[in-house]
Amino acid sequence: MRGIVSAAGYVPFRRLQRSEIAKTFGSGGGKGTRSVASYDEDTTTMGVEAARLALRGAPDASVDALWFATADPAYLDKTNATAIHAALRLDGDRPALDLGGALRSGVGTLRVALDGAGSTLVVSADVRTGLPTSGDEAAGGDGAAAVLVGDDTTGPVVAEYLAAGSATDEFLDRWRTPGERRSKVWEERFGETKYVPLGEQAWQAALKAAELTPGEVDHLVVAGMHGRAVKALVKRLGTKDGALGDDLTATVGNPGTAQAALLLTAALEAAGPGEVIALVALADGADVLLFRTTDALGARSAARPVAEQVGAATDVPYGKFLTWRGMVTVEPPRRPEPARVSASAAGRSEDWKFAFVGSRDRSTGALHLPPSRVSMSGGALDDMEPAPMADVPGTIVTFTIDKLAYSPSPPIVFAVVDFDGGGRFPVELTDVDAADVQIGDRVEMTFRRLFTADGIHDYFWKARPLRTAAASRGGGAGAPEQPGPSGSAPKPTREGGER
Template sequence: MEVGILAYGGYIPQSRLQRSEIAKAHMWFNPGLKGLAKGERAMANWDEDSVTMAVEAARDCLGDYDRSALSAVYMASTTFPFMDRQNAGIVAEALNLNAGLQTLDFTSSQRAGSSGLAVALQVAKGGGAPILFTAAEKRQTKAASPLEFTSGDGAAAFLVGEGKVIARLIGSHTEAVDFVDHFRGEGQSYDYSWEERWIRDEGYMKIVPAAISALLEKTGVDPATITTFCFPVAAKRVAAGIAKKMGLPDSSVADNLQDNCGETGTAHSMVMLSHALEHSKPGDKILVASFGQGSDTLLFEVTEEIKSLSPRKGISGYLARRYAETNYNKFLAFHDLINLERGIRAETDKKTGLTTLYRNKNMSQRMLGGKCSKCGTAQFPKSNMCVNENCGAVHTQEDYPFADRIARVNSFTADRLTYSPDPPAYYGMVQFEEGGRLMSDFTDIAPDSDLEVGMLMRMVFRVKDYDNKRGFRRYFWKATPVDASKKGE
């Protein structure tokens, strides 16, 4: 049986910081930044990180797939929220997966995304159950640095295995070269980058072609037959230069999404692959290359199964779901780049009782409620007694997942007295269409959003609280509008 990609998904945060606003803030210091002021970059909300974005990409990827059939969850990032807690395990919990699976984190290189996918495909060759692979990034960048302009936040996910693949793996190859174009040492918050021309001439233009050449020779594929070439680099004309050097068609060079997203770090080769699959057709050959202490190359051929894949939002759908953010100070605050006076109400100790967290993880991380086996009433949270006043049965509650169920707003409040990193704090009562109610925080509410009773809402996995004293963050589910508009353009 052929091994390859069974499904794909993606996620890009709603807010898009206008690069012109970054330039306005720093041109007094470095007028040369004006050349980077075009377009916009994806900007994660204050309650988003690489884990929450990976969860959203995975949900987009899995759709209605039988999640009990998965054998493993892999996650790649260089911005994991936890250095000593398995982040892929948090993703698995949020997706309500069985405990009997493997979870692995891939990190420490900008090619961790492509390396992780290559490993997942290699493991899948063994004939086991499908593997979910995710890659996500929320990079920290110094103010007024080129990376602040060219970076973006986002995630991609793939279901890989044997069987009815939408893109079969033709082959892969890795060149491992300890070429240091940038690095981030232990205890450092920001990347230290080296000179751009050196990186281009000695790195991109030598190491990547070597990896591509080896792959094409190994597979016997004519470079002229490549339909799409995905290479994640913000620098202009580099991908086109590599394509020309390797004999790839000019038309094969994929959009690097720099105009409307930015480079999502180790996730970006995967984001570009997910985006390419959206627009592919049977017979297309997609070449993916990455760069970071060497280069990974993977070659896929799209199959007829792509036609029968169920619709998904994908990278394109999330790019269309946008709000043009013009407040640069909000970006600094959300990425913890300034020492902001947050007021007395923000001083509450956010310590998480790990015993309580574990005992309630089905509710808080999996969003499992209950459904009465006697009368069919759904409720959140799950309890020993049915909330239906006409039933009241005891010990009849069965696990009932709420995370993927649509709700409607019953009531809402915009509160400026309660502390919120993004005031006002929106919250309210939501009623799930299949039954069950929840007093929920709302998120991704654009400043000029028209919230109203009856509005459709979906649940998203987000950061509930940051415990900055101990370096812990607690996750929970929040409600967000189903159809976010393009307001703010």
């Protein structure tokens, strides 16, 4: 049996209220919210987060290859998937490849993996933007998804791959030339007249190959940047009432290349065993993928469900959103900008920089962050073993708010974190308001971009609060009370430094 072994989505913590656009410019915007990648996030960092969650759902699964699809790569010429590969600590003989450049790349990469052999981790991510007041600005969204494709030798298959159908045609609907930040679109009615017949053609082909009828589809999700065509096609598919799933456009927006896999993940999380899931994607044609969930799905719980991430969010001011997107230039900090990262230094510390792996003294168990050759306990030399810490939570023991240090989005909040089971490390906090930080807050590590200099992205790890969906919307730290390293829940206190 071949199909999906694990799947996970990643939705950034920040949201833009679409109504804020019209308040500023007098036009544009609309109802609802869209997800916003923070200033220290890009498609690579979001891809890492989605992939971590997917592998957490299948900890014993093997990964033979990593494929990364995006229409907004952090690098050109350089392979972006290698950073994700390094962050996940995959074996060096496993290929990591970029398959991107177009919106169809996301669902296309997934289909190629399903039709192939071996186990493939398919990661898709996108950052969507547009000119202020444009439809793309309001309707777009940022996010990522990761799907581990394999067979029973990879791990328990939670959704069996039944069949697929595709229809392709050359027509001009949406395009963006190299170097442009915004997309251009043709007249909506033209796109609708092209997409709807293609969608019906792919739909019928997939159903015929799977020997199914529309009424046997339990969960239907339809992805596509052309909202008018999506709505028109849904009416013609003939599925039963209640089958159509939420496309998340009212809360997350449309994350482009990642939308198909993100909606598929959400459908899997909502489905029960023995149900048929249909994914339809419209992008320069149409693709339909059909799955049937297995009994293994009932024994699997998502590490962080998409619905939970949608609910766990806080708003970002529109002005800050424009700054993060490079649409508005503000006065930079009066501090020297950071120098570019040394390639040789980064290469020597790959496990530490990309995977947050410390070292542990084999004799005494002393943990070193960053890794060290000499133990601080006993002084043993080169008697260390790797200590992966990316998935270990911790507790803030002290912090400082720095308004003087360079940051693309000041102020910086630095904290000293005690990790569960040992280890202490000073780390920058992210996805948090400085006024909400407290000693005793529980945090987890997340892969981020510290800065960019000379076109080189400095990737490393930051800490963010552990949150629940109910606690986050109010804008507070939202950290649930969980046991600290000593086993007791620390009492948060508002003490710390500021300069």
